[in-house]
Amino acid sequence: MKHMTEEELIAYREGMAEQRSMISEHLAACKECRQELERIEAVLAALDTLPVPNPGADYGRQVWKEIAPRLAEKPGRWWQVWLGPRRLAAAGAVLALVVGAFLAGRVTNRGNPGGSIASKEQVRERVLVVAVGEHLGHSERMLVELSNAAPNDPKQREVNISAEQRRAEDLLQENRLYRQTALQEGDAGLASVLDELERVLLDVAHSPDQVTPAQLEAIQKKIEARGILFKVRVVNKELQQRQEAGEPAPPQNDSTKRKRNNV
Amino acid sequence: MNRMPQNVDSTQAIAESDAIAVERTLAGDRDAYRVLVERHSHNVFRLAYRMTGNRHDAEEVVQEAFLRGYQKLGQFAARSNFGTWVYRIAANYAIDRMRRRQKEDARREAPRTEGQDGMEDDPLNRVRDEAPTPERLTQSIELRKQMEHALAALSEAERTAFVMRHWEGCGIEEIAAVLKSSSNATKNTVVRAVQKLRIALQPFVETRAQARAMGTES
Numbered sequence: 001m002k003h004m005t006e007e008e009l010i011a012y013r014e015g016m017a018e019q020r021s022m023i024s025e026h027l028a029a030c031k032e033c034r035q036e037l038e039r040i041e042a043v044l045a046a047l048d049t050l051p052v053p054n055p056g057a058d059y060g061r062q063v064w065k066e067i068a069p070r071l072a073e074k075p076g077r078w079w080q081v082w083l084g085p086r087r088l089a090a091a092g093a094v095l096a097l098v099v100g101a102f103l104a105g106r107v108t109n110r111g112n113p114g115g116s117i118a119s120k121e122q123v124r125e126r127v128l129v130v131a132v133g134e135h136l137g138h139s140e141r142m143l144v145e146l147s148n149a150a151p152n153d154p155k156q157r158e159v160n161i162s163a164e165q166r167r168a169e170d171l172l173q174e175n176r177l178y179r180q181t182a183l184q185e186g187d188a189g190l191a192s193v194l195d196e197l198e199r200v201l202l203d204v205a206h207s208p209d210q211v212t213p214a215q216l217e218a219i220q221k222k223i224e225a226r227g228i229l230f231k232v233r234v235v236n237k238e239l240q241q242r243q244e245a246g247e248p249a250p251p252q253n254d255s256t257k258r259k260r261n262n263v
Numbered sequence: 264m265n266r267m268p269q270n271v272d273s274t275q276a277i278a279e280s281d282a283i284a285v286e287r288t289l290a291g292d293r294d295a296y297r298v299l300v301e302r303h304s305h306n307v308f309r310l311a312y313r314m315t316g317n318r319h320d321a322e323e324v325v326q327e328a329f330l331r332g333y334q335k336l337g338q339f340a341a342r343s344n345f346g347t348w349v350y351r352i353a354a355n356y357a358i359d360r361m362r363r364r365q366k367e368d369a370r371r372e373a374p375r376t377e378g379q380d381g382m383e384d385d386p387l388n389r390v391r392d393e394a395p396t397p398e399r400l401t402q403s404i405e406l407r408k409q410m411e412h413a414l415a416a417l418s419e420a421e422r423t424a425f426v427m428r429h430w431e432g433c434g435i436e437e438i439a440a441v442l443k444s445s446s447n448a449t450k451n452t453v454v455r456a457v458q459k460l461r462i463a464l465q466p467f468v469e470t471r472a473q474a475r476a477m478g479t480e481s
Contacts, residue, residue: 050411
């Protein structure tokens with residue numbers, strides 16, 4: 001007779017065994033495994049005797065007394081969320097980017113007194129290219145992971161996508177700022193792709209933590225239908241090539257912008 | 264598993280009453296949140312105490328969980344259960360707190376040698392180092408100390424998984440969400456935690472059982 005492993009017995013004891021009835025039948029017939037299970041249960045029973053102090057009947061009132069002065073008038077107001085640490089960090093990153101571009105432009109101009117305004121703009125755009133490239137890379141990875149997510153077990157009723165959801169929230173904040181910067185820089189093509197990406201990120205960020213397999217499939221279909229992964233890859237590739245070549249950005253003429261818009 | 268037993272009707276009634284309190288809080292009635300705090304504080308305290316192992320940290324976890332819950336209430340999905348939701352916030356914060364405490368302890372103590380597999384130190388070694396005399400073994404207080412040591416020697420993920428599953432009776436998906444892990448990996452974490460606890464405690468449990476049988480336990 002093949003005995004149960006310790007792992008199987010622990011999983012059975014903790015209600016996590018998949019073949020529960022098979023293990024029950026085996027235990028009924030096998031004294032050795034029953035004794036092994038009893039030894040596991042003895043340890044767990046000893047642990048169950050560890051006391052938890054009683055915080056007192058009015059503990060809930062005490063907690064309220066402690067926290068009430070620290071609560072805002074209304075929970076989760078939009079500006080509180082907007083000015084949350086993660087958003088401020090993203091805003092800081094873009095501010096650093098703009099300041100970096102400004103200083104880089106100044107340094108370039110000092111070394112090249114005859115330099116044109118175009119060179120200053122080129123340096124500024126190169127800084128933007130690096131930051132946006134990184135942002136698109138992160139977005140692509142998150143979308144790929146979400147597109148490949150699936151229930152571990154066909155019987156599973158819900159799939160946890162909280163990790164992707166949180167990443168989408170962070171990316172969303174960065175995305176908004178990069179889109180606005182791209183618009184200010186006159187790069188309508190990049191702004192347009194970032195705008196589409198923003199809608200997808202918004203969908204993911206606003207999804208529940210736990211989704212049913214059908215809801216997950218709907219999110220995946222939406223990502224696929226918008227072709228956003230393809231667009232992000234193409235634009236990111238273009239940005240990478242530009243960065244590798246170390247060349248300034250091609251002049252933003254209408255045809256370049258149209259090309260990117262048509263991705 | 265001993266999450267407070269409640270029948271289906273009372274669980275449903277609490278969930279509905281919680282949903283109303285959440286709605287009212289979101290509409291600006293701050294006192295409605297008080298109902299939620301008073302209703303769920305004991306359960307959250309029990310979880311926090313078992314995770315952190317001390318009362319001071321547990322109380323801080325409870326307060327922080329309800330503060331964070333209030334700040335994020337706008338993100339709370341109406342179809343969810345408030346008790347489960349605040350539980351998750353508390354578990355996440357307790358993990359952060361355990362990490363911080365471990366770092367503080369590590370700074371104070373000499374660094375421990377990690378095993379070859381990169382896992383935390385083996386509780387068995389610790390138990391062997393502190394091999395008790397037969398007299399001490401007969402005392403329940405010694406076993407309690409060993410149990411606290413064994414729990415403290417688990418990684419944050421193992422302790423969280425064990426506490427939430429064995430003592431709080433949480434679903435695997437719920438624990439997986441806190442650990443940001445898959446269901447299978449979470450099940451393995453529960454199993455690993457029990458295995459480590461068993462290695463550390465079985466000699467003591469058996470010796471106590473023998474002492475009991477011989478009628479020598481005090």
